[in-house]
Amino acid sequence: MKATGFAGIVLAALIGPASAAEVNLYTTREPGLIRPLLDAYTAKSGVTVNTVFVEKGLAERVAAEGARAKADVLMTVDVGNLIDLVDRDLAQPVRSSVLEAAVPATLRDADGRWFALSMRARVLYADKDLSDLKAITYEGLADPKWTGGLCLRSGQHPYNTALIAHHLVKHGPEKTEAWLRAVKANLARKPAGGDRDVARDILADTCQIGIGNSYYVGLMRSGRGGPEQQKWGDGIKVVMPTFAGGGTHVNISGAVVSKTAPNREEAVKLLEYLVSDEAQGLYAKADYEYPVKAGAPIDPLLTSALGPLTIDAVPLVEIARNRKAASLLVDKVGFDN
């Protein structure tokens, strides 16, 4: 029994998975997050979804695998990573009336080379004692009244570089540099850890406010990460920030069909499933993300915590284009030092 199991592993390692209908998904997203969706898809269609979670170097691996690559669908978080795949010529155009109907034009490539699948907002976590704090702008994070009161993860993390890139598009490099310096001056501790640590640090009085992704609020409060995290989630208040005179900064998770996809048809079918009402609902349920499809349900835990979401008008592509400049700016102001 043991020996056959071992031999099975050896065989699987040597020849790779095989089945009649299958689709190979390379993802920078932890597969546990999308597993419920993929399982639902397999149950419905009978198609096996093979996955590998390649957090760093996805594009390099697919490029190296070349013409005989196994990858069908490449899935990433952060629009910059998605557009990178297109820029490196690793994606192929897809024409699908289903995808075009479901994903708003601002959240997909005009030529069908990338599609957003889910959305998250960068929101404010705050100390519950700040009862007067009802609204805040991203620009307002630089207000000296927050000196020593702000917690953030690394400025080099894609979630933060995207936000800084967004500020760059809105206000230009000089104002953004001044803003970032002022934000740095407000930091209570060195940028480190993840978004959840911001909530935990607010609870510990290390800081009063911080920025984190919207879905963590749902994840923490749902208690799925354990009672500790539920305490962190319940211990903070959450405010939906906006840019002055604009809307909230959102980022996406999305996917492309690999240029060399051996199972192209199946790849497109998987994407079409992922933007269906059912899957979009599951995104909200499983991950507390916002659906990209209009009218798909949003988890009540999110709506009750955050209220309505007004997305800022700056196109995601513009933000992605400024990502590198934002990253260099983080170095320049020594944000993480």
Added chain:
Amino acid sequence: MTGAASALSPTVRPRALAWSAAALALCALVLSPVVALVVAAGEGSGALWPHLVAHVLPQALWDTGLLLAGVGALVIVLGAGSAWLVAAYEFPGRRLLEAGLLLPMAVPTYIIAFAYLDLMHPIGPVQTTLRDMLGYARPRDLVLPELRSLPGCILLLGFVLYPYVYLPTRALFLMQAANLIEAARMLGRSPSATFFRIALPMARPAIALGASLALMEALNDIGAAEFLGVRTLTVQVYATWVNRSDLAGAAQIALVMLVAVVALVAVERWARAGRGFAGTAQRPRRLARRRLTGFRAWGALGLGLMPVAIGFAIPASYLVHSALRRVMRSGLPETILAEIGHTLLYAGVATVIAAALGFVVAAGPGLLSRRFGRALIRVASLGYALPGAILAIGLLGPLALADATLAAGTMQLFGVAPALIGLGTGGALVTAYLVRFLAVSIGTCEAGLGRVPRSLPDAGRMLGRGPGATLARVQLPLAWPAVVSGALLVFVDCVKELPATLLLRPLNVETLATHLYGEAARGTYEDGTVAALLIVAVGLVPVVVLLRLGTPRADHADRRLTEPRP
């Protein structure tokens, strides 16, 4: 005597040639990712450098330098100090301590960072209890130093990496330094003078080897450093590569780091050149331990237990506690058995190959021209100096090239191309482990062979045995404990390895490390603790074996030293 003579000897020549060819192939394998990096670096411009010089490097160099200095000092103090304690003194609990001191080796740096951040956080169990005891109401009433800092990172890395120094240093105290140490004692030197004037200088090669391995681990660490907010050069390589999609720039920084590391290693080698301490063919005495009594004995035990507690017992208990809670709440993760299987399979295969290659490469200087053999050792050890993910990225090109060559060949012969074999199979993973950790196996084998009195292989050769036979019949049995400990170190390293595993593993393959990383990446630490605990547990198996090998085998080796087989 073995050097030039054997290379010229006509009877040995064909075998030596075959050996050289194999050695060169190995060098090519290890060098291939470096070459790929050079190519990648060449594709970029130098445009990044003014920015790096102005805004990144000063801080990164400073942080990296302090981190290495701090971790280096800590691993030497903890490693050599504890090795001396258990080698030179007898006290209640000593044997247990001797074993326990190795345990932190089973804890990966990223796991210790996760565990301690949870434990030491202002609202974590330690500070909460402390506040309750002192009667403080809120966290701000009692602010302790922040763990997410350079000193915090140094402490955590130092306490899990010191066994790299402890292991070889203890062996050296036990086996080799005994005669001189006892002479010093008999001449009335104080214990501290004996330690600082005799034992420590003699242990320098072992300390240097261990410290350099520990420092490589510290330099390549990405999980703990990033998590604790320390901006090392390695973190900057990642930032350049991942956040700016600038592989060329990342490769340029990585190459500069590589050059710096190679230069440092060369300086270290040069500084201890000619200071090898090969044993004599006479039976070396075991060091007689001084018996400690009363409070001294308890003091010694307490002192020795401190690194075990901080580096192992505390984080491991925390993991046990969290994992138990996880299992009570929602049972064992369904995929865990398959993950254990994958982990053991890939790490196991890589370990066996690394041990065999490591021994042969380490024996190179005795087999062939000494200079060629030593050059080979340096090249084959290079993979260890590269950050894991950079090495994995560098391997993508060569693996793809191998695939393309193979496909072209089979197309010509059979008219069909096979699926990718180099990339996206277990082969890629094993190759990565091998390139990365061969240095560990070589290093320990080198140390083991260095302890074999030079007169023995020379005698073998004079009695008409070829170099291969001498190696197999004389040196291998004598250096066997070192070969096994090297292999076990490689095994633990492979089980813990993360960045290359993340990038290169096949579809649907999770190892314990990637499982844990996935859970940490989506913030469900609790779900990851079972995997974390298993990684630590898997790491413990070799530690236990190391110990069983350690003391009794040392006696065994003593006997073999005096009674070499005909």
